[in-house]
Amino acid sequence: MIKFSEIKKSLWVSLWFMFLTFPVMVIRVNTIENVIEWRWENMIFIGVGSFLFSFVWRYLLKQKEYGLKRAEEGGDIRPSLAQRILRDRKIFAPALTVVGIFALLFPYVFSLYQTNIMISALIFVMLGLGLNIVVGLAGLLDLGYVAFYAVGAYAYALLNYHFGLSFWILLPVGGALGMLFGILLGFPVLRLRGDYLAIVTLGFGEIIRLILENWNEFSFGPSGISNIPRPSFFGMSLSVHDSTIFIYYIMIALCIFTIFVVNRLQDSRIGRAWIALREDEVACQAMGIDKAKTKLTAFALGATWAGMGGVMFAAKTTFVNPASFTIWESIIILCIVVLGGMGSVVGVIIGALILILLPEYLRAFSEYRMLMFGILLVVMMVFRPGGIVSDVRRIYKFEGSGGAGKDA
Amino acid sequence: MPSLEHPVILDVRGLGMNFGGLRALDNVDIDVREKEIVALIGPNGAGKTTFFNCITGLYEPTDGEVIISPPGRKSEKINGLKPNIVTAKGLSRTFQNIxxxxxxxxxxxxxxxxxxxxxxxxxxxxxxxxxxxxxxxxxxxxxxxxxxxxxxxxxxxxxxxxxxxxxxxxxxxxxxxxxxPFLLLLDEPAAGMNPQETLELDDLIRRIRDEESISILLIEHDMKLVMSLSDRIFVVDYGRKIAQGAPGEIKNNPAVIKAYLGEDVDA
The missing domain is CATH 3.40.50.300 (P-loop containing nucleotide triphosphate hydrolases)
Structure with a gap:
């Protein structure tokens, strides 16, 4: 039942907004004919829009408060839809099959353009999962993650250019170099945490980009490196169309590999140590966990995926230059992790697909892209601060004293 | 009640800790024997938790020696080691603020x-x-x-x-x-507990000592618990050790009463 007072509140909101936007949205001075145009229809749109919006906003807030109250009273907390799908095998297995078949048939059903977009989305899935290790599990805020992505991409471009090494050799090399740089960055920041860590990693990301931009002899400067070969298929070079499809399948395989490894790591002794490090650094150390080693492994393993993602990026676009590795990329990847749900693999995948695919399909509204992006993030953080799929980490269960049983 | 024949497993000699110009600990000697429950007491700010932090590697003591002799192993000096290594060597702790x-x-x-x-x-x-x-x-x-x-x-x-x-x-x-661990360090384990819970804690600590053969060093303000549990008590005030001995001796020690009540008592 809608109360009168709520209608009144929304009415005030819409009046306020109409007043606020009046000078910008309604009045326009036509400088050619020197007349003032009054666009009253805009005012109506804003009025109706903000009226409805404030209504929905308050409804959602109330729902959220209701949920919190129930949780506090110790009532049964309904698991979210995503959690139910993940927990229940009966829903999870068919859902996974459908997604799998869709992913396999994708390049044959959709156009080359769509496949290309999907490849970038998959690269970001991989980057998101990698950063999830560092930010979501180990709780180390890394704002320079794109640096490792750049290391991977330039590793492929430069080593191929100078030594003619092939994609298949350089894919693991890119990963290894990413790992090496992860450790290099890890050492100086071992003592830092929170904001300080974020600032230093931010600086590191910029340093890598500036080196690539300015050291012409090494990286060919801002003009970048072009004509990077696409991956070969058992020694055969493919047409552009075929090789795009081929890259798509490589990316699918790499993503499955990433998901597998990240899942295994999360449920292991090391994964638990990362989470303990996130929860309380001092207690973690006092319980016998080597803080330095744990942090370094988190940085190294996170950076490995970025390195491989970089190689894939270079192979896909056949061209790299420093403009692809700005701070903005780091922030997108971080948003993927936060929006998807820190520490949650499925959440990060969904987050990456939303944040990369939506802007592509919303090209028609490209002027408002950033606006929509901002609104989406604000709304998400207000209503679901835990992300789309909040942490559904495995819970260790022990049934009886007979055997150690584990359950999802 | 473990007798004095039991070997010493933790031997702290002349421990000192400076924070800039502040001397938080000054020449503190404490030892813990095997299967013993030892209490470390003192007024607030006396340096008890600092002492724990020095032993477990969270701080590196400015001077003095911390020597452990785990049962059946060689004794070694552990000051300056990282906390995780100290824990691996068999010293484990709890925290005052959980x-x-x-x-x-x-x-x-x-x-x-x-x-x-x-x-x-x-x-x-x-x-x-x-x-x-x-x-x-x-x-x-x-x-x-x-x-x-x-x-x-x-x-x-x-x-x-x-x-x-x-x-x-x-x-x-x-x-x-x-x-x-072979030695468990408890930092105010009874803080915030009701009398019933404190009683259970008393029982639990005894059981850990008797069944697991783990020695215990605890910081505690609940005097009833300290007096009933401990074999020996060390008292620190302003970073210095001012008394040590069995619970009965400590209860009547004029220096301890002065530290706690802040007035001169004629011995």
Whole structure:
């Protein structure tokens, strides 16, 4: 039942907004004919829009408060839809099959353009999962993650250019170099945490980009490196169309590999140590966990995926230059992790697909892209601060004293 | 009651700690023998927790020596070692302000304690071979056994943050026990507990000493608990040791009464 007072509140909101936007949205001075145009229809749109919006906003807030109250009273907390799908095998297995078949048939059903977009989305899935290790599990805020992505991409471009090494050799090399740089960055920041860590990693990301931009002899400067070969298929070079499809399948395989490894790591002794490090650094150390080693492994393993993602990026676009590795990329990847749900693999995948695919399909509204992006993030953080799929980490269960049983 | 024939397992000699110009600890000598419960008491700000931090490696003491002689092993100096290495050597502690891993379950908290006694690495975690699997099973089994002993087995799958206060304190002890210490350092284990819980804690600490043969060094303000539990008591004030001895002696020691009540008492 809608109360009168709520209608009144929304009415005030819409009046306020109409007043606020009046000078910008309604009045326009036509400088050619020197007349003032009054666009009253805009005012109506804003009025109706903000009226409805404030209504929905308050409804959602109330729902959220209701949920919190129930949780506090110790009532049964309904698991979210995503959690139910993940927990229940009966829903999870068919859902996974459908997604799998869709992913396999994708390049044959959709156009080359769509496949290309999907490849970038998959690269970001991989980057998101990698950063999830560092930010979501180990709780180390890394704002320079794109640096490792750049290391991977330039590793492929430069080593191929100078030594003619092939994609298949350089894919693991890119990963290894990413790992090496992860450790290099890890050492100086071992003592830092929170904001300080974020600032230093931010600086590191910029340093890598500036080196690539300015050291012409090494990286060919801002003009970048072009004509990077696409991956070969058992020694055969493919047409552009075929090789795009081929890259798509490589990316699918790499993503499955990433998901597998990240899942295994999360449920292991090391994964638990990362989470303990996130929860309380001092207690973690006092319980016998080597803080330095744990942090370094988190940085190294996170950076490995970025390195491989970089190689894939270079192979896909056949061209790299420093403009692809700005701070903005780091922030997108971080948003993927936060929006998807820190520490949650499925959440990060969904987050990456939303944040990369939506802007592509919303090209028609490209002027408002950033606006929509901002609104989406604000709304998400207000209503679901835990992300789309909040942490559904495995819970260790022990049934009886007979055997150690584990359950999802 | 362990007699004085028992070997010394922790020997702290002339421990000093400076924070800039502030001398927080000055020439403190303390020793703990095998199977002994020793209490460290003193007014607020006397340097008790600093003493713990120096021993467990959170601080590096400015001067003095911390020597451990674990039963059946050689004695060695441990000052300046990192906290995780000190823990691996068999000194485990709890914290004055509870420092559990809030968003992990009770069982997982204890499983973290098993970390330094297990060894599977990154490759093992990814491949999950038979060795890793059986180690994981052993971790769950051992952790559960510890929780049963402490009496927290009812709430293994609760998040640590959802436990009542007294149980959180006990979970900290369980987590510390999981590291297989020979000496357990408890920093105000009874703080915030009601009399009933304190009584249970008294019993628990005795059981740990008797059944696990673990020595205990505790900081505590609850004098009833300290007097009933400890074999020996050390008193510190302004970073200096002002008295030591059996509970009966400490109770009537004029220096101790002066430190606590702040007035001169004629001996």
């Amino acid at each position: 420092r559990l891993f809030q968003n992990m379950t009770v069982l997982e908290n204890v499983m973290i304690g098993r970390h330094c006694r297990t060894s599977s690495g990154i490759v093992g975690a990814i491949l999950k071979g038979p060795a890793t699997r059986s180690e994981e099973k052993a971790i769950v089994r051992d952790s559960y056994a510890i929780l049963e002993k402490i009496g927290l087995d009812e709430s293994v799958n609760e998040f640590a943050k959802n436990l009542p206060y007294g149980e959180q304190r006990r979970l900290e002890i369980a987590r510390a026990l999981a590291t297989e």
